[in-house]
Amino acid sequence: MARKIMGVVLAAGASRRFGARDKLAARADGEAALVLRSAKTLRGLGLYKRAAITRSPRLPKELRGAGLDFLCIGAGRAQSASLHRAIHAAQASGASHLLIVLGDMPEVSRTHLRQLLRTPGPHPMMATSDGRLAPPALIPRRLFGAALRLTGDRGAGALLRRTPDLRRVPLPPGTLRDIDRPEDFHNAPQ
Template structure:
């Protein structure tokens, strides 16, 4: 069984006082776009959260919130989501970032088709990036992720043939308000 995990427990420190995941982007909260991109990809839908407003949005989109302590690094979010997926018997984990609102459902579908039963990730033509899919054989390595880079080391190990090249504007993650003004 494949699980979709949207990492949405960050603190948005560089964005300012507002919770960036709830900031309007193209007609809806930023996070809603990532949730919709992942919706059809898996029967088990999980999202890590560290605030109740984000948890409410996650539930409204049919995802199960996985609580993470506020201020925890991205790797803690990844480990918590992986643990929840394992509890439900997941054999593959699709990981998306809640602050990448321009990834589309068609991108996710193409990534899953490319992956088959192996690991795969997106790339802007240079750097391996989320979204990414990991088979159960890599779960132990994912569980060992540390710091704010999460699965970055594992992404770099994915062969070029299993990296889906997408337009860089769709792979932008939003860290600061000016990142939104750049526009896709």
């Protein structure tokens, strides 16, 4: 059976460590906003559906024209609320898998996502780089129920790390770097 994959950018974080500005709207070296860069990585992958999970029902101007469905969880919700919203959308759409991409990981490219999606089998998958296991991640439908039981500030990684058939997809060094503070833009690997 062919996989029917829904891709989702998680972009509902509060950006508390970033200061007064919204980090997902921040630009690095004059390039597109972080969240738009992440959204663009989902294009051209043959995904069944594409969406972004946001805090606000207002369409973020950085994502206009990105071709995504927007799913709002509201402000002040725990990290697990974003995952739950993504899982519910994947279930409702009939997706066989959910591809999770974070809105604050500028080094993850479409090529990296293709590498993850080319890994054969019905297994859950997570990227690994620099000794770190992190999104992007591919969650099969059989784990949707377990993912909905996660609570608080926990993402799917807590579940996937315990899954015996997890496939680890190696990515180049520095790929899984995320942006938490303004200085992280300047601490990019060379």
